Amino acid sequence: MNWQENNNRMDNLDEETFEEQTGLQKYLDEINRHSLLSAEETLRLAALVKGKSDKEAIDKLIVSNLRLVVKIAMDFRKYWMEGFLDLVQEGNIGLARAVKKFDPDKEVKFSYYASFWIRAYIMKHIMENKRLIKIGTTQNQRKLFYKLEKEIRRLEMFGEKPDPAEIAANLDVDVEEVVEMTWRLNGSEVSLDAPLNFEEKNTLNDLLSCNGPTIEEIVTGIEEQNLVRDIVVRHESSFNEKEFAILDQRLLSVDSKTLKCVADQFDVSKERIRQIEVSLLGKLQAIFAREMPDRVAA
Missing domain, CATH: 1.10.10 (Arc Repressor Mutant, subunit A)
Structure with a gap:
């Protein structure tokens, strides 16, 4: 089965059918049948793609890296409330693009290079369908979804220690809304300054300040x-x-x-x-x- 047939099969399975057939697990079982390639084999196939656009080499490079797509797509689950396999499909397209553009003479690992294309196509899909992202219902909730983590980073950049009251004042929202959005984004309703445990001084700020790009950054x-x-x-x-x-x-x-x-x-x-x-x-x-x-x- 080549990668195009793989994506077509995913298109032909509706959500209910995928749930009945254990969805993601079924897909993982299928892609796990393909062996990972050694660095030497990857470069050999990449050279065939670059020199001859060898179709068999293209397919082999793609199917052997489908697990990488799933791993990267997992990073975006907190931003995407719809079907996870939609992200996987878009990532597969990015992987195919990476295979065709990769230069084996650049001394860069293919998986590292491909990860950028995979992320780009997943983010593009999120950007084009951003109306489906769960960002809250009120104007202030949407503002916080887009700006909370960025504001924390900005304050820390200037050596300040952020707290809910300061963030609320800077973003012109209520303190309660800051705490609520912190819970939405991080899974627990705690103060930004609360220690993560009794043995260390790190707070939720240590986690929030290091999160990846917000949806606003992805979209724009x-x-x-x-x-x-x-x-x-x-x-x-x-x-x-x-x-x-x-x-x-x-x-x-x-x-x-x-x-x-x-x-x-x-x-x-x-x-x-x-x-x-x-x-x-x-x-x-x-x-x-x-x-x-x-x-x-x-």
Whole structure:
């Protein structure tokens, strides 16, 4: 079965039928029958695609990476209240696009390169169908859905410690609405300043401040995000291990890890990771100024 037949089969199964046949599990069982490729085999097939547009090589690269699509689509579930397999289908189209555009001579892992195209097509689908996203019923709820996490990041950038009252004042909403939206986005109704447990001082802010892009950013910034990811892939060798971890796990991730998570990987403080992140942003600014001077302010 090639990837197009795979997507067609998904189209032909309505929601009720998919539920009866265990839906996602059935799909996973099917794609798990395809073996993962070694790095050498991936490059060999990619060379055939680049040189001859070999159809068999294209299909093999796609079906062996369908699990990657499912993994990435899972990151978007909190933004999408409709059928999860819709996201998988869009991601599969992005994967097919990545296979045809991948250059095996660039010394970039195919899975890393493909992940950008997969995310791009999933985000495009969300953007085009944003009316289906569950964002609340009142104007203030919608405002908070789009701006809550961004406002927390902005305050922390200036060294301030956000709290519900300050956020409510800045966004012109009630404190109760801030707490309610925090619960909606994070699954528990707790104060932003409440410790996560009795053994550490980290609060909900540590989690909120490191989440991935909001829906507003997905909807309005899709083209810019894709361009940034493409540039980062081309300059991958310019970043050291810590910088690359921050790029991969925080700046370019949908569900970004906290500063503490990244710091623990390298046995350094959260403040050290924050310092590296600031320095990294400066490095990225210089790269973007060279790559797209018309889009970067002088």
